Amino acid sequence: MAAALNKQSASQALATLEAKAMHIAGEHAGTLGDSATIAVRVISSKVGAVNPVYGTPTFAGIEKIFDLTVPILSAKTQSASLAQALAKGFTPRAVTITVTGKLPPM
Numbered sequence: 127m128a129a130a131l132n133k134q135s136a137s138q139a140l141a142t143l144e145a146k147a148m149h150i151a152g153e154h155a156g157t158l159g160d161s162a163t164i165a166v167r168v169i170s171s172k173v174g175a176v177n178p179v180y181g182t183p184t185f186a187g188i189e190k191i192f193d194l195t196v197p198i199l200s201a202k203t204q205s206a207s208l209a210q211a212l213a214k215g216f217t218p219r220a221v222t223i224t225v226t227g228k229l230p231p232m
Contacts, residue, residue: 136229137215140192143168144223145213147194152205155198165195170230189227196221 134142147166155164167190174186200208200220211218 139229140225141213141215143191143229144194144217145209147192148196148201148205148209148212148221151194151196151201152209155201155205158198161198163195163197164201165193167193170227172230189230191227191229192223192225194221194223 147168151164151166158164169188169190172186172189174184176182177184196208197220204220208218208221212221217223
């Protein structure tokens with residue numbers, strides 16, 4: 127998926143990630159029993175300085191990109207249409223997205 131995101135603008139990449147997160151919420155909504163909502167947290171690894179011994183970037187932690195929260199019933203019954211709207215850059219009323227970080231450089 128990273129290769130596909132590299133050819134998009136940052137806003138398009140974020141919309142693609144939001145749509146993927148909605149698909150994941152829809153896939154898992156049926157497994158949560160009596161829960162009222164389902165949330166998906168999207169994270170990215172941070173890259174640190176290049177290790178002089180190995181010549182590769184070091185791990186510098188994680189960046190929380192966003193949280194997507196949706197009612198279970200909506201996730202079960204409307205995940206495809208909600209994901210389509212998110213992919214187009216529109217956030218439906220049933221979906222709450224809290225952006226807390228930024229995408230890594232592309």
